[in-house]
Amino acid sequence: MEWIERAPAKINLTLDVLYKREDGYHELEMIMSSIDLADHLTFTPIEENRIEVYTNKAFLPVDKRNHVHQAIRLVKEQFQIDSGMLVEIDKQIPVAAGLGGGSTDAAATLRALNGIWDLNLNREELIDLGMQIGTDVPYSMVGGTAFVSGRGENVRPIKPMPACWVVLAKPKISVSTKTIFKALEVAQLENYEPQSRIVEAAIEAEDYEEMVRHLSNALEVVTFQRHPYLKNIKERMIRYGMDGVTMSGSGPTILGFSRNYSRAKRVYNSLRGFCEEVYIARTIK
Structure with missing residues (x-):
């Protein structure tokens, strides 16, 4: 069996x-x-x-x-x-x-x-x-x-997030979650505004634009300090026209969101010569 x-x-x-x-x-x-x-x-x-x-x-x-x-x-x-x-x-x-x-x-x-x-x-x-x-x-x-x-x-x-395409750029960098959290000082986050409740409300309202406007990751402050290359990837995705960009987990994968497949595909192709591993995926329920 x-x-x-x-x-x-x-x-x-x-x-x-x-x-x-x-x-x-x-x-x-x-x-x-x-x-x-x-x-x-x-x-x-x-x-x-x-x-x-x-x-x-x-x-x-x-x-x-x-x-x-x-x-x-x-x-x-x-x-x-x-x-x-x-x-x-x-x-x-x-x-x-x-x-x-x-x-x-x-x-x-x-x-x-x-x-x-x-x-x-x-x-x-x-x-x-x-x-x-x-x-x-x-x-x-x-x-x-x-x-x-x-x-x-x-x-x-919660309600499924609005359907969209996700471009994932994963450079050949190893990031230890334990190390990132150990290096994180909560004082570094004193100007950071939690976004999870706002994004949850946007998803419940099926408001894609509000959702991508509030994508966020508090660990970026530490991970980007250690790996500035990741910030560069995020900035490229924004310049290429993704609707919203954030980091997943403690990194190193950077996520770009788009409702337009042709735009997501263009960004995917543009990043392939710049980043070791690039994927394009859809959200699922």
């Missing part, structure tokens, strides 16, 4: 850092949405008590560092399952890009195991498991457009 799961990438329309909590983490508010750039995972249960993960990307670890491997091991330990699993990952989402590729794969794995091993877990129980793997996994379990808060564990679905 094979079980196939589709794992879509996520994008941030907003990422607001409200304050630093007593536990050392930052309190966040975010609007996230799914796009049709996706990984595909094929699961094959086996009798032997082992975990094997294969991928089409040679540089991607397939041992306990891999989120899929972690999710399988977590479920096996929690539910005393002594059989095993083979997983093939057709990786299309760029790695370490701020697009939640590892998290969406982990969420797809938890969904698959819930069905294959008849665990009968509800969404809240799956989200609790996912939070043990990574803070983006709960959102990836829900998908669509959502208001996300806390560290990422609170996920509230």
Whole structure:
């Protein structure tokens, strides 16, 4: 028996850092949405008590560092399952890009195991498991457009964002989320106005222009300081005529939004000679 799961990438329309909590983490508010750039995972249960993960990307670890491997091991330990699993990952989402590729794969794995091993877990129980793997996994379990808060564990679905094209530019730069948050001083954000509530209201009103006007990411202040090249990409997208531009997650992927496909395609073609990885995608419900 094979079980196939589709794992879509996520994008941030907003990422607001409200304050630093007593536990050392930052309190966040975010609007996230799914796009049709996706990984595909094929699961094959086996009798032997082992975990094997294969991928089409040679540089991607397939041992306990891999989120899929972690999710399988977590479920096996929690539910005393002594059989095993083979997983093939057709990786299309760029790695370490701020697009939640590892998290969406982990969420797809938890969904698959819930069905294959008849665990009968509800969404809240799956989200609790996912939070043990990574803070983006709960959102990836829900998908669509959502208001996300806390560290990422609170996920509230909202109306789907207005349909549009998204150009994604991912340069060959590695950005550590942990490092960016560690370097972030909340004092740096004293003039920053959180935008998530405004963008949520615009989405509920189906007001695309208001939505793209308030795209924002509080982490840009740190990530752009460390990687000025990313600010250059953002400025190019604005000059090329995208309706709105922001950074996804802690970077390095820069997102440009357009309702006009021909304009999005022109920007995509213009960036391909300037940036290592460029994609064009659609938003999905």
